[in-house]
Amino acid sequence: xxxxxxxxxxxxxxxxxxxxxxxxxxxxxxxxxTLTPSTLKFxxxxxxxxxxEVILSNPDPAVIPYWKYVDSNGNELxxxxxxxxxxxLPFAGxxxxxxxxxxxxxxxxxxxxxxxxxxxDEAYFSNPKWNMLTNGVAxxxxxxxxxxxxxxxxxDYPAASGDNWNWFPDYASNSxxxxxxxxxxxHFDLNGGYNTSVTQTALASAQQKTKSATYNFDIANNKxxxxxxxxxxxxxxxxxxxxxxxxxxxxxxxxxxxxxxxxRDKSRTGEGVCLIVFHYKPKP
Numbered sequence: 001x002x003x004x005x006x007x008x009x010x011x012x013x014x015x016x017x018x019x020x021x022x023x024x025x026x027x028x029x030x031x032x033x034t035l036t037p038s039t040l041k042f043x044x045x046x047x048x049x050x051x052x053e054v055i056l057s058n059p060d061p062a063v064i065p066y067w068k069y070v071d072s073n074g075n076e077l078x079x080x081x082x083x084x085x086x087x088x089l090p091f092a093g094x095x096x097x098x099x100x101x102x103x104x105x106x107x108x109x110x111x112x113x114x115x116x117x118x119x120x121d122e123a124y125f126s127n128p129k130w131n132m133l134t135n136g137v138a139x140x141x142x143x144x145x146x147x148x149x150x151x152x153x154x155x156d157y158p159a160a161s162g163d164n165w166n167w168f169p170d171y172a173s174n175s176x177x178x179x180x181x182x183x184x185x186x187h188f189d190l191n192g193g194y195n196t197s198v199t200q201t202a203l204a205s206a207q208q209k210t211k212s213a214t215y216n217f218d219i220a221n222n223k224x225x226x227x228x229x230x231x232x233x234x235x236x237x238x239x240x241x242x243x244x245x246x247x248x249x250x251x252x253x254x255x256x257x258x259x260x261x262x263x264r265d266k267s268r269t270g271e272g273v274c275l276i277v278f279h280y281k282p283k284p
Contacts, residue, residue, distance in 0.1 A: 054095075077089075097114075153275040183235035234262075
């Protein structure tokens with residue numbers, strides 16, 4: 001009897017709460033956007049001692065900055081969300097920097113800033129890795145090395161410690177990794193800009209699609225970024241396991257070997273997060 005009484009009382013209490021209370025707004029209202037393009041606080045300046053270096057600055061802590069810079073043909077060269085950053089423009093030419101300030105209420109776009117670089121920065125490409133990747137102005141084309149085209153590694157690989165395990169199987173004993181066929185090619189050059197093109201072969205046919213745009217090579221951080229909708233060359237049925245095929249890790253680079261890694265963060269078979277590492281060789 002007591003149990004029935006408790007249930008009735010609970011029902012009455014809930015019912016009275018539902019029908020007698022005033023509605024309560026349970027979310028914060030977003031503030032109005034008070035910034036305008038003319039009141040944004042930011043700067044885009046060339047280094048007086050090296051005009052190939054451009055300094056980006058956002059002194060306003062209340063906004064999240066987003067920078068994008070393109071060449072004279074509209075090709076995207078890179079982007080940044082740092083409040084203070086430096087970008088290198090080693091080729092002579094005209095460039096445009098776009099700045100967007102993100103606030104809680106929305107975003108505000110500044111008027112584009114044009115930058116003119118009068119000469120090439122020859123010293124910028126002195127690191128031998130540039131030539132290993134691109135062969136300079138002449139360019140270099142890479143294709144999958146079918147002796148061992150793909151492997152897996154920890155997120156910290158090839159660091160000396162941390163999550164640095166790796167497994168790079170040979171194809172002869174592990175042909176299950178992908179069909180043995182022409183998967184396409186990647187081309188990089190420095191002919192007046194960071195030019196790249198990727199020809200990708202479809203998984204289930206010989207159909208190929210080619211996309212061309214620009215790239216960024218961050219040697220210090222072992223990072224290669226494809227711009228303008230271009231994605232890294234791959235082989236096998238791995239595309240659905242990865243959300244980002246344009247910002248990749250350079251695991252190995254020599255004159256004859258290139259290993260690029262993407263993060264497996266959408267495994268369709270429930271496997272853990274790790275690097276999928278693709279192995280390339282120069283195309284003859």
